[in-house]
Amino acid sequence: MSDHFMLEAFRVILKYGWVSLTCGLAVSIAIVIRGSRRLRQGSRIAALTAATLVLWFALIVGVEYGYHAWQQLPNPPEEAFSDTGGPFFILLVGWLPSYALLGTVHLILRLKQR
Numbered sequence: 001m002s003d004h005f006m007l008e009a010f011r012v013i014l015k016y017g018w019v020s021l022t023c024g025l026a027v028s029i030a031i032v033i034r035g036s037r038r039l040r041q042g043s044r045i046a047a048l049t050a051a052t053l054v055l056w057f058a059l060i061v062g063v064e065y066g067y068h069a070w071q072q073l074p075n076p077p078e079e080a081f082s083d084t085g086g087p088f089f090i091l092l093v094g095w096l097p098s099y100a101l102l103g104t105v106h107l108i109l110r111l112k113q114r
Contacts, residue, residue, distance in 0.1 A: 009063050009086025016069040017062030024058020036109040055098035063090045
């Protein structure tokens with residue numbers, strides 16, 4: 001995988017850390033669905049923030065577990081041990097794709113309610 005560390009991190013999550021990603025998506029989308037039905041804007045923002053934090057945490061756990069599982073393979077490639085960029089990227093900027101995805105879901109649900 002001689003890709004950019006960001007793409008490598010997402011491939012590792014999808015291949016080895018998909019369980020935490022799936023659980024995080026299920027919980028965070030459930031929070032967004034429930035929160036988008038609230039009347040008060042503060043409640044909706046709080047639900048979206050909580051869902052973003054849940055998905056961000058799932059991404060962090062998924063990338064850490066994914067790199068660990070990748071390194072445990074028999075004869076792992078050298079890229080499996082150069083795992084400083086991907087987890088660091090997810091730790092610092094993982095909230096952005098989480099917020100973009102969940103914000104889009106929230107917006108779609110709010111528009112359907114009108």
